[in-house]
Amino acid sequence: MTLDISHLLLADPAGCGCSAAGCGAPADHQSHQQPDPCTLPAPDAPVDARDGAGMLHWNLFAYPVAVDSRRYVFLTDVRSVLAVDEATFSALQGARGGPVPDGIAADRAERLLELGLVRQEPARRQFEAVFSHQRQAPQENKLLHLITSYTCNLTCSYCFMLADLGKHGKKLLSFEDAKKGIDLYFRAPYAPDSVIHFYGGEPLLHPQLIDDSLTYIRQRYCDTVIPKIITNGTLYGPRVLDLLRKYNFDLSVSMDGDRQAHDVFRVDHRGKSTFAKTVAGIRAFHEIGYEPKVLITVGEHNIRRLPEVVSFVLSLRPHAIALNFPRELPEADTGLDGEAADAGFWVEQYERCLELCFEQHIPELYFADMLFAYLSGEPVLSPCAACGSQVSVGPGAQVGPCQAFVAAGMFSQPAEQYEQQDPGGPFAPWRKVSKATSRKCSSCPISAICGGDCSFDRYNRTGSLMEPLPFHCDLRLRMADHLVGRLVAGQPAGFAAIG
């Protein structure tokens, strides 16, 4: 089945081409040029000129889902599911919180209201009500990336972190520069369970820097932070294992599947396979008590065999996996531009893998973050952590909101110039990136439970930070479909084994 989301997408706006609803500014209007997005308010659900007292509106968050021959509506604002008749199902497709037609019988209207299928508030107010707790919550840092170096013992040509090496005079993050980044992160309000993420290049080439940085953070600022590493898994000598024993890292290994898939890109400097070393690394981590996550970059090199590839990875008993779907990668791995341009195929492959994860009780992390929103009842307004709660620090003490952009030499500045609230700084455009300022997200029925996508990918593909890419919308909608399918079948929403 190919997922049709055309009813969720609006035509390009008139005016400057920015994302905000009602923007009629001319395209050459200076304040509307990217990367500084328009700040006019969204959401962009259909405007009802007759909007007033007594008018009823479809629930903006009513998402119609067909499961076999049955018709359901997932109310993502209150997180309930209704079985509905064909007429109601059809009426909600593309309704986007628009007005309920005139002439509806009073008793029917009352029933629709009672069921939550319609609301008295127009779409804009519905959106604001659902996300009101987010708008009022104090902003705080939650994720610090320390890019330990732009060097790696592998030469994966698709790596977005090592694509712009020529822009960097310094390849290594010194401890002095790391401290500058740490100081400015903790200068702002921060979450006590902040994730301190050691990134690269390959971070485990620098165990001393990691140790020194964590010691500094714990002694000076906070001892409840969560240290995290993404590694290629090929370094597991005594110094590395000592470091891993010393701290309780959230440990992830990048691996693209079985040998055939993994060795397409993930090779060493001599072009040799790293598959066996990576598997050995995962086993070494298991032996000292770790259950690493495995992060799989999905592309044309593994999409056709993805269920097979994922089955292999699951056999290594990771704590979780993440299927990182194609970004605009430096090498020819973008996938969606090629033969496999049918996003429906990619989404179907994802869903097959999701089923494998449920069978094995091993979480897939992108589905898991939808579950976090669904189960917590706390919708997240930001499409990614870089939009307001993340600081990334790289070699030379370059600071920005997103590690991928810091590596690309964009949206970044020296730590000495850093001021997170600086209206002219690299953080400013990101504060305006949210579901509320996106035309698609602000009129999407699953925005209350959607975990968002990748702003780096948005920018690379479209030149804008503002709107999600259609493929990622397809993927998230399929996740919501899958969740509804599980709920109405009486299956657990989570991956954990019950009983």
Add this chain to the structure above:
Amino acid sequence: MTTKASEELGTGTMATAAPEHGLDAEVVVPAAEKLSRDEIREMVGAKNVMGTCSG
């Protein structure tokens, strides 16, 4: 009425069909109770979902 989403939820939990209104609809999964982060981690089976992007 709220029900923990972790419970197995069958169809027809709350019969609300009202044919006389011309509206055939029923709640099959009642509004989920809000769970704590620890409860969610246990149910989802994942400790933490931040920072999954890798190249």
